[in-house]
Amino acid sequence: MPSALTPLANYTIPAASAFGLITFSSIPNTFRDLRIVISTRQNATTPKQATVQFNGDASNYTLVYADGYSSTTTSGTDTKIAFPYAYTGTAANEPIAGFMDIFDYGQTNKHKSVLVRGGAGTSVSMYVGRWASTAALTTIAISASTGGSFEAGSTFALYGVSA
Amino acid sequence: MLIPFGVLAASGGVDPSSFELISTSLISTTTASMTFNVSSLSSTYRHLQFRVATRNAWAAPSGTVNYGANAVLRFNGDSTSGNYRSHYLEGGATGGVISGDYGTIAGSFINDLGGVWDSSITGVYSVGVIDILEPFSTSRNKTIRSSYGNIKAGQGRVGLNSSVWLSTAAITSIVFSEDGSGGGFKAGSRVSLYGLKG
Numbered sequence: 455m456p457s458a459l460t461p462l463a464n465y466t467i468p469a470a471s472a473f474g475l476i477t478f479s480s481i482p483n484t485f486r487d488l489r490i491v492i493s494t495r496q497n498a499t500t501p502k503q504a505t506v507q508f509n510g511d512a513s514n515y516t517l518v519y520a521d522g523y524s525s526t527t528t529s530g531t532d533t534k535i536a537f538p539y540a541y542t543g544t545a546a547n548e549p550i551a552g553f554m555d556i557f558d559y560g561q562t563n564k565h566k567s568v569l570v571r572g573g574a575g576t577s578v579s580m581y582v583g584r585w586a587s588t589a590a591l592t593t594i595a596i597s598a599s600t601g602g603s604f605e606a607g608s609t610f611a612l613y614g615v616s617a
Numbered sequence: 618m619l620i621p622f623g624v625l626a627a628s629g630g631v632d633p634s635s636f637e638l639i640s641t642s643l644i645s646t647t648t649a650s651m652t653f654n655v656s657s658l659s660s661t662y663r664h665l666q667f668r669v670a671t672r673n674a675w676a677a678p679s680g681t682v683n684y685g686a687n688a689v690l691r692f693n694g695d696s697t698s699g700n701y702r703s704h705y706l707e708g709g710a711t712g713g714v715i716s717g718d719y720g721t722i723a724g725s726f727i728n729d730l731g732g733v734w735d736s737s738i739t740g741v742y743s744v745g746v747i748d749i750l751e752p753f754s755t756s757r758n759k760t761i762r763s764s765y766g767n768i769k770a771g772q773g774r775v776g777l778n779s780s781v782w783l784s785t786a787a788i789t790s791i792v793f794s795e796d797g798s799g800g801g802f803k804a805g806s807r808v809s810l811y812g813l814k815g
Contacts, residue, residue: 457635457637458637486641518768520708557744563740564805565742569775580708580766616638
């Protein structure tokens with residue numbers, strides 16, 4: 455039986471480099487779901503998220519988040535889809551690891567819903583998000599915080615989950 | 618940095634051949650439940666996973682703040698409530714982070730995966746991933762772990778669920794149903810079953 459998990463793209467930011475934007479493009483509409491897996495650090499000293507946009511759309515997003523930091527919990531809403539915080543202020547060599555499942559990304563009768571789970575040594579997070587569009591998803595852009603960049607060694611991988 | 622489709626980095630490889638699609642149920646007419654017969658899978662897979670996107674055919678009851686119908690998984694036809702236990706950890710648009718115990722309900726009980734109410738914006742679905750760990754073991758009770766969520770206009774929640782079926786019998790059948798709120802899974806809903814080798 456063929457594999458149901460197909461690697462589509464995989465990128466590691468090389469040494470002595472930094473990028474503020476990673477884009478997966480020309481995503482084929484031949485799977486049921488997508489999964490993005492990241493392991494990143496940003497060049498910042500305070501917590502920063504990695505923001506995700508679909509098909510170049512800068513709006514039409516809703517997110518519900520639930521986070522735990524040590525003994526503190528918080529939840530609420532946001533108007534963007536993102537991966538949990540990643541910042542240089544964490545211990546050295548401690549990236550944020552997270553993954554995002556995008557359900558029915560190619561279906562034109564559904565908004566695009568995502569589940570995100572991630573964490574680092576001092577925090578754990580879960581999100582649900584929705585892109586209010588029935589367009590088939592063809593491009594995913596992952597951005598560092600404004601003015602920031604992903605450090606060398608950060609990794610980004612995209613997988614297709616079979617229908 | 619633009620990553621063209623199909624480019625693989627030099628470091629880190631993936632062998633995904635241990636994760637296989639078994640079936641996808643695409644709902645075309647309203648249905649209350651789906652049955653998956655899995656006895657033939659025991660020699661091939663170690664774990665099972667459902668990936669779902671669901672919508673309920675019933676409009677939301679008025680006067681209540683709720684997110685949707687709930688899903689219930691029953692194994693081998695066992696409807697004895699004392700044989701199941703479910704817990705949740707959730708965060709919502711309001712109300713902070715909460716956790717709780719559903720007590721004894723006749724099935725693995727998972728919030729929201731019975732589908733958002735049909736009064737929601739067209740195109741909105743509850744989504745989730747349900748892992749059934751070692752379903753064919755005859756020496757262990759069965760653990761079910763779920764991640765789920767939905768967002769409607771002004772409301773939404775994300776959560777984790779952990780359930781147990783107190784039986785060491787190998788799972789031979791799984792009934793995936795909504796919790797009886799009255800609507801059933803609406804057309805457009807889908808439930809996909811995957812097997813994980815190990």
